[in-house]
Amino acid sequence: DIQMTQSPSSVSASVGDRVTITCRASQGIRNYLAWYQQKPGRVPKLLIHGASNLQSGVPSRFSGSGSGTDFTLTITSLQPEDVATYYCQDYNIGPLTFGGGTKVEMK
Amino acid sequence: EVRLAQSGAEVKKPGESLKISCQASGYNFAYDWIGWVRQMPGKGLEWVAIIYPGDSEVRYNPSFQGQVTISADTSISTAFLEWSSLKASDTAMYYCTRREDGQPFDAWGQGTMVIVSS
Numbered sequence: 001d002i003q004m005t006q007s008p009s010s011v012s013a014s015v016g017d018r019v020t021i022t023c024r025a026s027q028g029i030r031n032y033l034a035w036y037q038q039k040p041g042r043v044p045k046l047l048i049h050g051a052s053n054l055q056s057g058v059p060s061r062f063s064g065s066g067s068g069t070d071f072t073l074t075i076t077s078l079q080p081e082d083v084a085t086y087y088c089q090d091y092n093i094g095p096l097t098f099g100g101g102t103k104v105e106m107k
Numbered sequence: 108e109v110r111l112a113q114s115g116a117e118v119k120k121p122g123e124s125l126k127i128s129c130q131a132s133g134y135n136f137a138y139d140w141i142g143w144v145r146q147m148p149g150k151g152l153e154w155v156a157i158i159y160p161g162d163s164e165v166r167y168n169p170s171f172q173g174q175v176t177i178s179a180d181t182s183i184s185t186a187f188l189e190w191s192s193l194k195a196s197d198t199a200m201y202y203c204t205r206r207e208d209g210q211p212f213d214a215w216g217q218g219t220m221v222i223v224s225s
Contacts, residue, residue, distance in 0.1 A: 001169065034211035036152070043202065043215045044144075044152060055213070087152050091211045095168050096142075096154040 002027050002090050006099035014107045019075040021102045023088035028068045032092035035064055035073045038101075039084045047086075048073065080106060109133040111141075111203045111216035118222045119193050126189040127219045129203030136184035137161040140206045143177065143188045146218075147199040157206070158186060193223045 003026040013019050023033065031051040038044040046055045048064040051071055061076045075082055083106055088099040114128045131141060142157030156167045160179040167177070176189045186203060203216035 036212075038152075043217060044212075045215070046211055046213050049211050049213075085151075089152075089154075089211060091206070091209075095166075096157070096206075096212075098152040098154065101151040 001095055002029065002092075002097055004088055004090055004097050004099035006086075006088055006102050008102060009100065010103040010105065012105045012107050013078050015078060015080065017078045019078050019082075019104060021073045021086055021088075021104075023066075023071045023073070023099050025069045025071075025090055029090045029092040031067050032090060033064070033066065033071045034089045034091055035062075036087045036089065036098075037082075037084045038087065039081075044087070075104070078104070078106075109205060109214040111205060111214055113201075113203050113216040113219045116220040116222070118224070120225055121193055121195055121223055123193050123223075124189070124191050125193055125221065126187050127201060127221065129186045129188075129216050131184045131186070131205065134205070136179075137181050140208065141179065141186045142204055142206070142212070143175075143186075144202045144204055144212070145171075145199045146202065155188065155201070160186070193221075195223050195225075197221060198223050 005024045033051040035048040036044045052064045063074045085101045085103045110132045112130045137160045140157045143155040145153045155171045156177040158165045158177045160181045179186045200218045204212040205214040
């Protein structure tokens with residue numbers, strides 16, 4: 001089975017900072033990579049699909065890149081409302097595996 | 108608008124059975140995948156199982172195979188997740204979620220909390 005490894009597991013940043021989260025697949029998954037945001041006590045929300053395509057309504061400060069095994073989620077200017085845990089997910093052919101999550105906190 | 112309305116929280120004892128539900132609206136239920144994601148307290152997301160209601164094709168996360176059963180009733184646009192014998196380790200929030208073929212989960216239910224305790 002494909003393993004999805006996220007790093008870091010947590011990050012603390014200030015308002016306006018650039019935050020980068022990485023996700024590595026144990027095998028190539030082309031661009032079948034999604035990113036989800038889960039705010040504390042809330043339901044997960046799809047942010048990005050196809051590795052780099054923003055879901056409708058997602059602020060443009062979020063962006064995704066990568067293909068194959070290495071992917072990145074970037075928040076260009078962190079806002080207080082971005083405090084959340086972010087998960088990557090492989091939605092290629094097999095099990096729909098999630099990464100372990102990255103908790104983004106405000107300094 | 109796609110909407111997934113889940114059944115309410117459950118408190119059960121070990122060994123008991125349980126069936127939770129997710130009623131879908133706003134799209135053609137038979138022709139998109141619908142599934143379940145588990146989140147144990149303070150932990151991450153784990154995909155449990157998905158079903159294609161149109162032909163009842165099912166796929167299970169190997170970690171959950173044999174532990175739960177997913178089903179769907181197209182006449183009432185509702186998906187189910189069932190346990191025959193609950194364990195304390197089944198205590199978690201369970202989210203219903205939809206995916207179009209070849210796409211990620213783009214709609215989520217509000218979650219059903221399942222607590223298994225003696």
